[in-house]
Amino acid sequence: MRFPGDPDRYPARDEVVAYLRAYAARLDAEIRTATTVTAAVREQGTWVVRAGDGREFTARALVAATGDYGTPYVPELPGRAECGGRILHAADYRTPEPFAGQRVVVAGGGNSAVQIAAELGPVADVTLATRRPVCWTPRRPLGKDLHWWLVRTGLDVAPLGRWLHRLPVSVLDDGRWRAALDGHGVDRREMFTRLTAEGVVWADGTKEDVDTILLATGYRPAFPYLAGSGALDGHGRPVHRGGLATTTPGLGFVGLEFQRGFSSKSLRGVGRDAAHVLSRLRRRP
Known part of the structure; x- marks a missing residue:
């Protein structure tokens, strides 16, 4: 159909x-x-x-x-037991309004993480935390959607599962999400190393108070x-x-x-x- x-x-x-x-x-x-x-x-x-x-x-x-x-995947987070802030999975996210005025860290490097961070940007102080720099993939290379190319080239049905699993997570974007992150002041940082009673400890050792940690860590x-x-x-x-x-x-x-x-x-x-x-x-x- x-x-x-x-x-x-x-x-x-x-x-x-x-x-x-x-x-x-x-x-x-x-x-x-x-x-x-x-x-x-x-x-x-x-x-x-x-x-x-x-x-x-x-x-x-x-x-x-x-x-x-x-079945949302929630990774083991050092210090979670003592964390006093709110920890949510992307599956629990609906709209940005409940986060207005908060300090929010969105963890993840895929489309869900980027789009949620972009939506939260206008109403909250948001950081996108990832393990590596965000990998951007053009949504419409040569004027056609990426999925159109996958179908036409046969890659859509090719048995490439093991190989594709090794590729880094990328964000499919036509330019709007990257512009939204920049326009709303959403910064990207290396993933925090642990949680504390007040928030997070960043990779450089800096501690910061955080209201909500939103995990876009897949399923x-x-x-x-x-x-x-x-x-x-x-x-x-x-x-x-x-x-x-x-x-x-x-x-x-x-x-x-x-x-x-x-x-x-x-x-x-x-x-x-x-x-x-x-x-x-x-x-x-």
Whole structure:
């Protein structure tokens, strides 16, 4: 199902929601919303999926498509136990107004960190803390969006996951975010070394009082309902090849970062991966 509208622009949130609702409405499938899966176990060749309200579902095959945006990653921060300021993750950020007049440190070097810092700039005293200088990537090289180039060159589907994981995080920008940081006086500093009761200690040893530390530190895959199934490694990550579990029969994954290519975690790539996983699950007994 193609996304409606001008393909050379980024859709707004409500447009994405409307697209997903329309997509769901045309499916010949039973959709159970507000249903939290607490466990999925394989018993005598059949998957038994248990929900938090006590319901059970059974199936020959199971696809874990829960992604990772429900599990914000909060790194270990030295001194966190004694920190008296507020520590938030980007997942908790909504609007800049609650931070008006505050001293805020935004930690992270990707698009989320930069955009949040730019939004906070007009109402707060903001520093962007990163481990290395911000890497800027033009959004429209040679007049076309970067994602257009990824599709046309085939990089969108190329199996480059391991290589891409080694690249530094970059900020996709058409110039507005970099200008916003400069225009609103948002400075960039090397990441703080520890937290204190009042704020942070910077890399040069300087201590500073801070009201809020906002962590734009990404997300991590989490499949607690598959614990004990043998489908996860020691770090809780899926053991798979191209989305098909290699240690557990009848199990597939969809929506993992770089699962089969650059676009695996996006709306334009997930359908291709889903078809790939389903075709292989169908072949297996």
